[in-house]
Amino acid sequence: MERIYIGMGSNLADPDEQLRSAVEALVQLPHSALVGVSAFYQSDSLLPGQPRYTNAVAALDSGLEPLELLDALQAIENEQGRERLERWGPRTLDLDILLYGDRLIDQPRLKVPHYQMQERAFVLYPLAELAPAQLRLPDGRTLRALLAACPFVGLERLPQN
Template identity: 85%
Template structure:
């Protein structure tokens, strides 16, 4: 089993409920154990004019291959009404593989670690709730260093009720 961290986000159709539904779906994946879920955070969209996002990170242990996991995550997104109309558009659910064990993956359909996670407070702070600060990414960077370079600005930690 490998430890996998999944970034979750939603800014349409009851975002907190979308994340709760996604957590339930992640817990049902074959050959996978849901290990933990961070608190929910709210943040502004990266693009102006969109509703605020609700974000969280889930930790899984799984024996699924990277592409099996990606397909499963996209099926969960689709089941929850995800439409891929534009790359940075609003969405009912976005599930991203942030880290997959110590693997570096650079395939047409999948890049791990997630290529912009180091720039996103709404990813790093929830991740830090589940992973030790000494977590080392496959490229050698430490989570603690990424946090130090990404201030807790524009985030609101929400009271969580699963």
């Protein structure tokens, strides 16, 4: 079993409920155990004109191989109405593998650590609720260092979900 951190986001069809449903689906994954879920955060979309996002991070211990987990996460997205019409469009649910143990994965379908996570407060601050500050990414950077370089700007921590 490896500790995996999954970024969750939604900006359509009751985003808070989308994330709650995603958490319920993560609990059902085979060979896996949900360890924790961060608070929910709201943030503006990276693109103008889109609704605000609700984001969170889940910690999962899993024996699934990376592509098996990716397939399972995409199945959850599809079950919750995800349509892949455009790369950066609004979505009912987005589930991203942020970190997969200490693995560095560079495959056509999956890049881990998740690209640009170090620039996204809506990923790092929820992650920091679940992971120790001394957590090291495969390239040696610590979560503490990433947080120091990415201010808590544009985020709103929502009351307990």
